[in-house]
Amino acid sequence: MDLTYTPEQQAFRAEVRAWLEAHVPSAPLEHFDATREGFEAHRQWEKTLKSGDWGMVTWPREYGGRGLDLIQWLIFEEEYYRAGAPGRVNQNGIFLLGPTLIEFGTHEQKQRFLPKMASGEEIWAQAWSEPQAGSDLAGVRATATRDGDDYILNGHKIWSSRAVFADWAFGLFREPGSERHKGMSLIFFPLDAPGVTVNAIKKINGHVGFAEIFLENVRVPAFNRLGDEGQGWHICMATAGFERGLMLRSPARYQVAAKKLAALWQAHKETADPALEADVVRAHMNADAYALNIYQTASRLMAGAKIGPEASTNKIFWSELDIHLTQTALSILGPQAELTHEAPDASPVDWIDDYIFALAGPIYAGSNEIQRNIIAERMLGLPR
Amino acid sequence: MDFTLNDEQLMFAETARSLFADSSTPDHWRRMMEAGEAIDPARWASIVETGLTLVLLPENAGGIGLAESDFALIAQEAGYVVLPEPLVESAGVAAPTLAALAPDHPLLADPAATIAIAHPANPYVANADSAAAILLHQEGEAFLATPDQVTLTAQPSIDPFRRLFTVEWSPQNATALGKADWDLAFDRASLFNAAFGLGLAQRAVDLAVDYAKERQQFGKPIGSYQAVKHHLASAQVTIEFAKPVVAAAAAEIGTRDVQARARVSHAKIVALEAADKAARASIQVHGAMGYSWEVDVHLFLKRALALTQSWGTPAYHRARIATRIFTQPMGPDQTFAREADNA
Numbered sequence: 049m050d051l052t053y054t055p056e057q058q059a060f061r062a063e064v065r066a067w068l069e070a071h072v073p074s075a076p077l078e079h080f081d082a083t084r085e086g087f088e089a090h091r092q093w094e095k096t097l098k099s100g101d102w103g104m105v106t107w108p109r110e111y112g113g114r115g116l117d118l119i120q121w122l123i124f125e126e127e128y129y130r131a132g133a134p135g136r137v138n139q140n141g142i143f144l145l146g147p148t149l150i151e152f153g154t155h156e157q158k159q160r161f162l163p164k165m166a167s168g169e170e171i172w173a174q175a176w177s178e179p180q181a182g183s184d185l186a187g188v189r190a191t192a193t194r195d196g197d198d199y200i201l202n203g204h205k206i207w208s209s210r211a212v213f214a215d216w217a218f219g220l221f222r223e224p225g226s227e228r229h230k231g232m233s234l235i236f237f238p239l240d241a242p243g244v245t246v247n248a249i250k251k252i253n254g255h256v257g258f259a260e261i262f263l264e265n266v267r268v269p270a271f272n273r274l275g276d277e278g279q280g281w282h283i284c285m286a287t288a289g290f291e292r293g294l295m296l297r298s299p300a301r302y303q304v305a306a307k308k309l310a311a312l313w314q315a316h317k318e319t320a321d322p323a324l325e326a327d328v329v330r331a332h333m334n335a336d337a338y339a340l341n342i343y344q345t346a347s348r349l350m351a352g353a354k355i356g357p358e359a360s361t362n363k364i365f366w367s368e369l370d371i372h373l374t375q376t377a378l379s380i381l382g383p384q385a386e387l388t389h390e391a392p393d394a395s396p397v398d399w400i401d402d403y404i405f406a407l408a409g410p411i412y413a414g415s416n417e418i419q420r421n422i423i424a425e426r427m428l429g430l431p432r
Numbered sequence: 433m434d435f436t437l438n439d440e441q442l443m444f445a446e447t448a449r450s451l452f453a454d455s456s457t458p459d460h461w462r463r464m465m466e467a468g469e470a471i472d473p474a475r476w477a478s479i480v481e482t483g484l485t486l487v488l489l490p491e492n493a494g495g496i497g498l499a500e501s502d503f504a505l506i507a508q509e510a511g512y513v514v515l516p517e518p519l520v521e522s523a524g525v526a527a528p529t530l531a532a533l534a535p536d537h538p539l540l541a542d543p544a545a546t547i548a549i550a551h552p553a554n555p556y557v558a559n560a561d562s563a564a565a566i567l568l569h570q571e572g573e574a575f576l577a578t579p580d581q582v583t584l585t586a587q588p589s590i591d592p593f594r595r596l597f598t599v600e601w602s603p604q605n606a607t608a609l610g611k612a613d614w615d616l617a618f619d620r621a622s623l624f625n626a627a628f629g630l631g632l633a634q635r636a637v638d639l640a641v642d643y644a645k646e647r648q649q650f651g652k653p654i655g656s657y658q659a660v661k662h663h664l665a666s667a668q669v670t671i672e673f674a675k676p677v678v679a680a681a682a683a684e685i686g687t688r689d690v691q692a693r694a695r696v697s698h699a700k701i702v703a704l705e706a707a708d709k710a711a712r713a714s715i716q717v718h719g720a721m722g723y724s725w726e727v728d729v730h731l732f733l734k735r736a737l738a739l740t741q742s743w744g745t746p747a748y749h750r751a752r753i754a755t756r757i758f759t760q761p762m763g764p765d766q767t768f769a770r771e772a773d774n775a
Contacts, residue, residue: 049501049683050434051768057433061765119433126764300764307762314758329753332762333677333698339767340435340676347435361672364665417658423668424661428641431656 053123061123067100068131080137080213081257087171087213090137094168103166104142107150111158112166118346122298129300140210141165141172145218148234148287152275160271161236173211173239175219175261176284178204183418185220185284186228190263192221192235192273199273201237201266209412211259212248214239220280232280234287236272237263253404297366299339305373306335308397312380320380327376334369341365357426360419367409367416374403433768435679437505444487444498445505449512451482456513458728461593470516470595471562480544485523488620493531493540500620504627504682511631511707514731516593518559522546524624526567529617533574533609539565553618554742556587556596567612568601574612581605591734619685619693621743622700626678629703629739633671636710636732637664640717647719660717667710674702689771694756697749704746707736 053061077093078086097103098112106121107113116124136142146165149158164170181187190203205219216238223231239246243266249258275283313320313328341362349355377399378385389398410416424430437445455475464472479485488503489495507520526547531540539545545564550557552569560566561579568575568582582601589596641664644655654660681699684692711733715722722729740746760766761774 049437049679051680051683053433053768126767129764299767303762303764303767310757310762325754326750329750329757332757333702333753334673336698336767337673337677337702339764340680341673343433343767344435344676344679347433351434351436358672361669364669365673417662420662420665421658423665424655427668428637428664430641430644430661430664431653 064127081255111162125298173214173217175205175217177207205261229281234280302335331373370406448509452513493535501682507624507627511628560597574609575606577606626699626703629707632707633710636714640714663713670706697752
């Protein structure tokens with residue numbers, strides 16, 4: 049065990065830091081889920097990142113990545129959050145579909161989709177859930193009917209993050225008549241294809257971060273299927289592993305938040321409830337523990353291990369720590385807590401928005417109830 | 433950067449695990465409780481024979497000279513069997529403290545001899561009666577005395593395997609050893625008790641899992657009910673996020689800066705919280721049986737309680753973390769930061 053960075057890793061950090069300091073926009077961008085303009089401003093940022101070769105740092109170079117290892121990825125993320133760089137509008141592509149494509153895609157598929165994902169030219173939405181299938185994805189009813197070299201897609205997807213403004217979506221579809229985990233395929237479709245209707249759904253913060261998608265006889269080439277026909281469930285579970293585990297929530301996000309919380313406490317401690325200091329300390333401990341856990345997992349994966357059901361423990365931990373952290377900030381703010389960022393008295397950090405966002409954590413990427421079932425059954429061996 | 437254990441460390445842990453699994457079973461605990469004993473001479477002999485008491489002792493004192501990371505793994509395995517003998521306090525804390533003062537002390541030549549430590553952090557001294565000697569503190573100076581050179585007053589603990597005493601002594605009846613590193617002793621004790629807590633926690637969950645697979649209610653094993661699953665899954669999440677903190681604290685303890693002290697404190701808090709949470713979940717899952725003397729879970733609960741409040745209360749350790757937060761840079765690039773880098 050060696051918990052120090054190598055000279056190469058330190059040099060890499062300095063390189064990332066210097067580039068970000070020179071390129072991160074000085075004023076924050078409008079949120080990508082708020083308006084089309086905000087979305088396009090983020091697409092432009094993705095292109096800027098790509099110009100510095102920082103688009104998809106862990107992907108192989110031949111597919112538009114930088115070929116970094118997981119420790120370098122963590123360092124990149126630390127510097128990214130430290131610099132206050134914009135949120136990644138293409139996170140579905142980067143963290144979910146990208147790793148899945150790299151693992152299961154053909155060379156031709158990787159060439160076709162990955163470089164454009166890395167450059168921000170094509171921004172992806174996920175289309176997993178359906179009105180009758182949320183955490184129980186085996187209940188998906190949307191169909192893919194084979195017609196020569198094409199599929200005809202039909203169905204109704206919902207809770208599709210980014211789908212309102214994005215270019216492409218990936219979703220699970222089943223062979224007509226198939227049941228549960230069998231006969232499912234993971235298929236990509238352009239969101240502007242004939243037969244696709246996208247309706248925005250406002251989130252509780254007013255942003256159009258969700259959509260429902262209706263598919264009526266949407267024709268896509270069989271080339272758009274990832275993996276073998278009927279292998280969709282297996283691939284989907286691997287994707288969910290990426291989502292719950294390493295890639296979705298880099299620890300840096302919470303370490304920045306814990307730092308801001310400590311500053312908020314320092315600024316308010318003359319007037320706030322002294323008992324809240326324990327919560328500020330706890331927020332730091334949680335963010336730090338999450339970072340250590342991810343560094344340990346990254347080291348294990350680099351030594352050849354595979355990520356397993358422990359991904360579910362990560363998802364519970366980061367979602368709960370996020371709520372605790374933002375709730376502590378609201379407690380410190382007192383009556384100021386409920387003010388939106390437009391209010392003259394608003395805190396410079398939009399804690400209420402962060403809190404509202406944190407509330408979604410225990411729901412998306414498989415609800416925490418489902419994660420606890422996975423831990424109990426697959427880690428502890430309890431009966432189904 | 434490599435946050436993994438090496439083969440040698442894994443081998444040591446495995447050796448300790450199989451030794452403890454054979455020699456520290458519920459039958460052993462029951463026999464000891466009935467006899468009112470806190471040390472099993474046969475088990476202690478096998479621990480000594482395996483070399484576990486020599487792991488942290490420096491080579492110049494006849495030890496193996498390994499590091500805290502290695503001993504922490506052994507402490508974790510000891511926690512898994514709620515080991516009654518004072519392996520952690522004697523071999524992990526007192527013996528290395530004595531060795532730093534007097535590497536040639538004859539006590540260190542006998543690997544079977546246990547040493548108790550009367551650290552200023554603790555009002556009660558564990559296993560002082562059975563120790564070959566007690567390491568005593570007065571104004572930073574260390575003294576050594578045998579139990580018959582001091583006055584011991586038993587202070588019975590809720591934990592049947594913790595023998596606590598208050599110690600009255602006089603420097604005239606003790607051997608002066610000079611200024612000891614009481615802070616290092618404190619950090620080692622905090623760290624190893626955290627590691628012990630991880631073991632306690634995992635065993636409490638494992639006991640409940642075994643029970644929940646067997647015990648039937650409403651025609652099904654209770655472990656198939658989501659409410660039962662969620663208690664144990666939540667406890668396991670707490671364990672999983674205490675583990676890397678303990679591992680990092682063990683790796684960093686030697687730097688002895690404000691970050692290392694905070695890390696040790698973090699480990700002590702979260703590992704023993706995990707032990708408490710797991711023990712309470714385990715009692716709940718065992719139902720009324722869990723509240724009985726007959727089921728072993730209470731041993732894990734009681735040790736967790738004891739270790740939570742000794743070697744620094746949670747409030748004490750939280751204050752050390754607050755010092756790190758409010759005097760040192762924070763943020764995502766500071767996970768492995770050192771005080772020297774920020775000087």
